[in-house]
Amino acid sequence: xxxQKLPALGSVPDENGFFGPYGGRFxxxxxxxxxxxLTAAFRQFKDDDSFVAELDREYRTYSGxxxxxxxxxRLSEHLGATILLKRxxxxxxxxxxxxNCLGQALLAKxxxxxxxxxxxxxxxxxxxxxxxxxxxxxxxxxxxxxxDMRRQSPNVTRxxxxxxxxxxxxxxxxTLSNAVDEAIxxxxxxxxxxxxxxxxxxxxxxxxxxVRHFQSIIGREAREQVxxxxxxxxxxxxxxxxxxxNAIGLFHAFLGDDAVKIVGVEAAGSGVETNRHAxxxxxxxxxxxxxxxxxxxxxxxxxxxxxxxxxxxxDYPGIGPEHSYLKDLGRVQYEAVxxxxxxxxxxxxxxxxxxIPALESSHALAYLERLKGSFASEQLVIVNLSGxxxxxxxxxxxxxxxxxGKEAGPPTQLFC
Ligand SMILES: Cc1ncc(COP(=O)(O)O)c(C=O)c1O
Numbered sequence: 001x002x003x004q005k006l007p008a009l010g011s012v013p014d015e016n017g018f019f020g021p022y023g024g025r026f027x028x029x030x031x032x033x034x035x036x037x038l039t040a041a042f043r044q045f046k047d048d049d050s051f052v053a054e055l056d057r058e059y060r061t062y063s064g065x066x067x068x069x070x071x072x073x074r075l076s077e078h079l080g081a082t083i084l085l086k087r088x089x090x091x092x093x094x095x096x097x098x099x100n101c102l103g104q105a106l107l108a109k110x111x112x113x114x115x116x117x118x119x120x121x122x123x124x125x126x127x128x129x130x131x132x133x134x135x136x137x138x139x140x141x142x143x144x145x146x147x148d149m150r151r152q153s154p155n156v157t158r159x160x161x162x163x164x165x166x167x168x169x170x171x172x173x174x175t176l177s178n179a180v181d182e183a184i185x186x187x188x189x190x191x192x193x194x195x196x197x198x199x200x201x202x203x204x205x206x207x208x209x210x211v212r213h214f215q216s217i218i219g220r221e222a223r224e225q226v227x228x229x230x231x232x233x234x235x236x237x238x239x240x241x242x243x244x245x246n247a248i249g250l251f252h253a254f255l256g257d258d259a260v261k262i263v264g265v266e267a268a269g270s271g272v273e274t275n276r277h278a279x280x281x282x283x284x285x286x287x288x289x290x291x292x293x294x295x296x297x298x299x300x301x302x303x304x305x306x307x308x309x310x311x312x313x314x315d316y317p318g319i320g321p322e323h324s325y326l327k328d329l330g331r332v333q334y335e336a337v338x339x340x341x342x343x344x345x346x347x348x349x350x351x352x353x354x355x356i357p358a359l360e361s362s363h364a365l366a367y368l369e370r371l372k373g374s375f376a377s378e379q380l381v382i383v384n385l386s387g388x389x390x391x392x393x394x395x396x397x398x399x400x401x402x403x404x405g406k407e408a409g410p411p412t413q414l415f416c
Pocket of ligand 1: 095096121122123124125199200201240241242243244245246247312313314358360361386387388
């Protein structure tokens with residue numbers, strides 16, 4: 001926790017991208033100029049009428065927005081509160097990632113760039129970037145950790161089908177963190193013609209602000225929808241947090257509403273000490289990582305873990321700097337759930353609602369399971385269903401086979 005007095009909500013980031021002590025731009029000299037060029041373009045276009053109209057059209061006609069705010073009646077009965085799912089899984093390509101990719105790709109086009117470079121963990125951001133590159137006729141290189149390529153092989157194929165190149169990241173533990181390093185390295189040598197399309201609210205200024213800007217459509221829609229349908233704000237909103245983009249996307253429109261409790265849910269993996277490297281805010285400390293100052297898990301803990309949380313998209317040792325600020329400010333509460341809780345919540349949603357959620361999104365659902373029995377029935381809770389689970393089938397089958405192997409006779413729970 002920072003001792004520095006924190007700036008007020010609504011005043012962050014400052015012009016240098018600081019959220020109090022967090023954020024900023026800690027990069028080698030060759031990245032300064034491309035980041036300054038990006039910052040200037042973002043400031044120029046973000047509120048430009050024709051840019052806003054073009055993005056709005058893409059959201060509606062390409063992505064399928066607005067996404068519904070769905071009353072999950074059977075899950076509500078099960079948990080004892082009124083549960084509303086913000087259905088980001090119904091976006092084209094099945095996740096919230098497209099919101100940001102469309103915004104940044106349109107910006108790249110306005111800047112005259114010819115190629116998109118991106119990193120990806122679960123593959124969702126890579127798929128969304130490849131799609132917008134195809135949509136706009138841009139070249140595209142996607143960096144992906146070798147371990148994630150194995151876990152998310154259908155997404156590797158999807159990316160390639162849409163004409164992009166997948167570049168394996170082979171350093172470190174071969175997951176998202178290494179893919180980020182290698183993609184940034186490539187951008188340094190190609191920044192004249194290439195645009196680095198970052199997938200979450202992380203990295204050096206202006207990315208945390210820029211990605212928040214494009215993802216905050218989630219919360220703006222949800223706020224309007226809940227007011228229209230229920231005539232009041234929710235009592236609580238929650239989302240999973242890896243880098244933190246779907247969470248900030250939902251939270252941002254509600255930060256000023258003190259009565260709305262806000263909870264971000266991290267991945268604690270199997271829960272043992274060496275495998276908590278995605279539970280950044282609940283177990284980490286502030287440090288500089290990937291060009292920003294933010295809470296993160298020490299390098300040693302990451303490599304020593306060797307064992308990952310069940311959701312590739314949450315396997316990131318840092319977190320967006322705005323989340324670090326919101327944690328210190330006490331405005332958002334951060335919790336961590338373990339894989340076993342996640343699998344139970346995943347299965348519950350499948351069975352009660354006929355919706356197969358992404359394993360990442362299932363972290364937020366798992367936190368609600370913990371609260372079961374403590375809700376008042378009239379409580380309104382919005383959960384960001386950040387994506388659908390189709391991409392996770394290989395991982396799910398592996399877990400199911402493990403669970404089946406453990407039990408004699410028909411299992412009562414398929415996955416645990
Ligand atoms: C479906 C889904 N949800 C959540 C995440 C985590 O990213 P973020 O924390 O930036 O929303 C990912 C990352 O790939 C994802 O695919």
